[in-house]
Amino acid sequence: MSDQIDDVVVVGGGDSGLLAALALKKMNTGLDVSVIDDFEEDVPQVGKSTFLAIQHILHEDLGIDERAFVSAVKPVWKASVYFRDWCGYPPFHYPFDQNRKFPNPNERDTNEGYHYYYDELHNSTDHQSKCEEMVSQGKSPWYFSPREGGTRKYDNVAYHLNTERFNTFLRDLCLDRDIGLIDDEVVTVDVANDRIQRLRGRNGAYEADLYVDATGFSRVLKREQSDEFHEFDLPLDSALNARSDLSLDEVVPATVIDTGDHGWFWQIDTFDNRDRGYVYASEYVSEAAAREEFVDHCDGIAAEDVVKYEFTSGYHERAWVENCVAIGNAEGFVEPLQSTGLTANAKASVTLATLLSGHGRVADDAVRERYNGWVSRSWEAIYDFISVHYAYADGGTEFWRDVQDIELSPRTEMLIEHFDRHGFDTHVDPAIHSEHDDLLFFRARHFYALMRNMGATSEFYETHDFELSDAVRRAVDQHYGAIEDDVADHYDHREYYHGVLGQH
Numbered sequence: 001m002s003d004q005i006d007d008v009v010v011v012g013g014g015d016s017g018l019l020a021a022l023a024l025k026k027m028n029t030g031l032d033v034s035v036i037d038d039f040e041e042d043v044p045q046v047g048k049s050t051f052l053a054i055q056h057i058l059h060e061d062l063g064i065d066e067r068a069f070v071s072a073v074k075p076v077w078k079a080s081v082y083f084r085d086w087c088g089y090p091p092f093h094y095p096f097d098q099n100r101k102f103p104n105p106n107e108r109d110t111n112e113g114y115h116y117y118y119d120e121l122h123n124s125t126d127h128q129s130k131c132e133e134m135v136s137q138g139k140s141p142w143y144f145s146p147r148e149g150g151t152r153k154y155d156n157v158a159y160h161l162n163t164e165r166f167n168t169f170l171r172d173l174c175l176d177r178d179i180g181l182i183d184d185e186v187v188t189v190d191v192a193n194d195r196i197q198r199l200r201g202r203n204g205a206y207e208a209d210l211y212v213d214a215t216g217f218s219r220v221l222k223r224e225q226s227d228e229f230h231e232f233d234l235p236l237d238s239a240l241n242a243r244s245d246l247s248l249d250e251v252v253p254a255t256v257i258d259t260g261d262h263g264w265f266w267q268i269d270t271f272d273n274r275d276r277g278y279v280y281a282s283e284y285v286s287e288a289a290a291r292e293e294f295v296d297h298c299d300g301i302a303a304e305d306v307v308k309y310e311f312t313s314g315y316h317e318r319a320w321v322e323n324c325v326a327i328g329n330a331e332g333f334v335e336p337l338q339s340t341g342l343t344a345n346a347k348a349s350v351t352l353a354t355l356l357s358g359h360g361r362v363a364d365d366a367v368r369e370r371y372n373g374w375v376s377r378s379w380e381a382i383y384d385f386i387s388v389h390y391a392y393a394d395g396g397t398e399f400w401r402d403v404q405d406i407e408l409s410p411r412t413e414m415l416i417e418h419f420d421r422h423g424f425d426t427h428v429d430p431a432i433h434s435e436h437d438d439l440l441f442f443r444a445r446h447f448y449a450l451m452r453n454m455g456a457t458s459e460f461y462e463t464h465d466f467e468l469s470d471a472v473r474r475a476v477d478q479h480y481g482a483i484e485d486d487v488a489d490h491y492d493h494r495e496y497y498h499g500v501l502g503q504h
Contacts, residue, residue, distance in 0.1 A: 003323060005361040006032060009199065009208040011186055011221060013037030015048070015163070015342060016328025017214030018170035020349040021179050022062050024212075027353035028361055034180035036199070036206065039171075048161040049078060049255045049268045049339035052096040055158065057346045064173065071501065072169045074271035076160035076493060077141050079131035081338060082254040083453070086264075087394040092453035093254070094338070095131035097156040098446050113424040114466040115476070117458065127480045130487060131156055135254040139490035142500065151500060154490075158343070160255070162270045182206075186215075191224045195322040209323065210363065216329040217311065225321045231314035232383050233407040234390075235281040235399070236263050236335045239309045240291060244300035246274040248494035255339055258297070262290065262399045264337065265297055271497070276301060279335055282310075284399040311335070315379040320368045325352060331375065334382045337389055344378060384412045388447060391416075392454035412447075416456070419448045423460040 008024055010017045013035050025033045058064045069075075080095040095101075101116070125136060134141065134154075141154040174181060184201035191197065199206040199221075213221035246269060256267035263280030278294040285293075287308065295303050315332025319325060328345040351374055359367050390406045408416075418425075424445065452458075468476075497503050 003209060003363045005209045005356060005363055006030075007208045008033045008210045008212060009206050010035045010212040010214055010327075011037070011199065012212075012214030012216065012328075012330070013039055013167075013171070013181065014044075014214060014216060014328070015167060015170065016216075016330075016345045016349070017212070018167065018174055019062070019346045020212050020214055020327045020352070021174055022170065022177065023346075023349040023353040024356070025177055025179055026062055027350075027357040031361065034182055034206075034208075035174065036182045036184050036186060036201065038185045039181060039183045043164045043167045048159075048163055048166065048342050049266075049336075050158040050161065051338070051340055051343035052156065052158050053347060054343045055155070057343070057350055061350045069169065071503065072172075073161060073165045074497065074503070075162075076251055076269050076271060077253055078158040078160050078255060078339075079134040079141070079156075080254045081257060082135055082252070083257045085258045086389075086454065087259055087392075087400065089394075089454055093128075093132045093135065094446075094450055094453075095129045095156075096158060097129045097131045098443075098449055100156070101129050101449070114461055114464075115468045115472075117423065117452065117461045127476070128483065130154060130483050133483050133487040134490065135252065137487050137490070138251065138253065138492055139487055140253065140493050140496050141490065142496050143486075143490045157253075158339075160268050160270050161342075162272050165271075186220055189221055189224045193322075194225045196221065196224070196324050211324045213324060213326045213330040214328050217333075219326070219330045221324050222316060222326045222330050225324060227321055228317045229314055230317050230379075231312060232334065234313040234335055234383075234386070235283055235403060236279050236313070237311060238280055238282045238287070238290070239311070239336075240278040240280075240294045240306050241275070241309065242277075242294075242298070242301045242306045243273040243275050244298070246270075246272075248497065249492070250274075251493045253493070257337070259395065260293060260297065261285070261395075261397045262293075265294070266336075271493075274300075279337070281399050281403075284397070284402075313383075315376070317376065318368075318372045319348075319375040320352075320363075320371050323363075325371075327352075332379050334379065334386055337386050340382050340385070344382060348375060348378065380409065380411075384409050385447075387412060388451060389454070392451060392456060394455075415444055415447050416451070418444075419451060419456060420459050423458045424448050 008031060010021045017035055021033050021035050024031055058069065059066045080093040082093050084091050128136060141157045143152060144150065145152050171181060184203045186199045186201050188200035189196060196211050211221055213219060251269045258265040260278055260280060262285040263278060266277045268275040276298045278290060280290050291303060291306055294306060295301055311333050313334050316326060319331045327349060334340060352371060355367060355371055387406050387408055390403045391408060393400055393404050491500060
């Protein structure tokens with residue numbers, strides 16, 4: 001069946017729903033877009049951590065003015081995921097400028113790769129990328145440069161977001177862009193042969209050419225359709241969350257990860273507070289014991305302030321069925337170790353909107369199949385990314401012993417084998433990259449750096465000796481010395497907000 005899409009109803013006014021509405025309207029200006037939700041409900045307070053692509057999605061794809069966004073939302077800029085304690089390995093970063101780790105990232109020679117493989121560079125605070133150095137010095141990406149015309153920003157960063165500020169900003173932006181916000185709760189979904197006929201709310205009924213389910217794990221629309229759910233081999237299924245007060249002077253511009261007995265802890269610093277969490281596997285520990293471990297780990301957290309969430313990692317094999325598309329947690333979820341969720345959901349909305357626009361807002365089976373294929377590849381790429389962390393895990397509890405046997409995809413097995421045989425060479429099977437070149441979380445070079453940080457070895461470097469030439473050594477030392485000096489001139493978050501923007 002071929003459908004002309006003239007109007008869309010998004011069910012769910014959380015971040016994913018509002019971003020979907022904004023994307024659909026931005027790329028399809030003649031489209032009538034509305035969002036239905038109980039807007040009197042409180043916005044969930046879990047701190048949002050994002051991935052590098054979020055800035056391009058928000059400020060380029062969606063055309064959101066960066067200064068207006070910063071003034072209203074007051075983000076903290078995130079430069080890396082900092083594994084302060086991961087299974088006993090030395091602390092390491094997963095920075096957003098991994099490609100710039102060396103002086104000439106596009107002309108990296110074997111000597112530099114060999115040197116990076118060993119401890120002279122590996123995990124050394126003397127040889128950090130600019131993002132890593134920003135975390136070490138507690139700096140924002142903003143700096144003043146008369147030569148560049150004033151205040152400038154290093155772009156290889158993401159955001160930490162206060163969800164209430166972020167959601168309020170997106171609501172206001174929807175209204176500014178002629179997107180209707182309908183305060184109602186959908187209680188009945190009329191469906192025939194997987195096709196939605198209408199939605200019935202407490203205050204009225206709603207019909208559209210296309211429905212978007214952005215209702216999170218409730219999956220109010222998606223659960224009415226027949227579709228297989230592909231569950232990932234990840235035992236983590238619960239999260240505890242709480243917040244404590246934070247001064248801007250104390251902001252760590254990274255998502256900080258520590259290992260727990262049955263999972264891992266996060267720290268996400270926002271403008272307003274320090275958001276803490278414990279992601280764990282309930283199969284291995286009771287909720288009471290997990291709460292006790294969480295409170296013991298976190299300074300300033302009271303047991304009565306801890307909130308619990310539950311989730312399943314996996315995705316629906318067809319995000320778009322008939323006239324309904326699932327977005328965000330309604331479509332799928334992968335446990336949040338690398339903060340992929342919000343960014344991946346926003347990218348999915350942009351992809352959906354662009355696909356509709358490119359096909360004249362006609363949705364036939366071929367369009368749906370193309371979108372569903374992209375979504376499936378995205379989820380699989382995220383799983384590959386996350387699974388590597390556990391494949392190289394270590395620990396003394398039953399959870400950490402068991403999780404090392406996590407199922408790896410053939411693609412991930414190939415990357416591991418390639419690193420063992422060739423080291424940091426990134427000329428892997430081109431079919432793998434061509435299939436995933438439009439995805440956010442699949443970069444072989446980054447996989448290798450992550451694996452090495454967690455103890456992966458390469459036969460190539462173990463069996464061959466190389467010497468770092470004096471010229472390369474000088475270039476490396478000069479490169480990292482310049483980075484350290486540059487970052488020292490950056491504003492910290494207090495200086496930027498209180499001084500440059502004049503906000504308090």
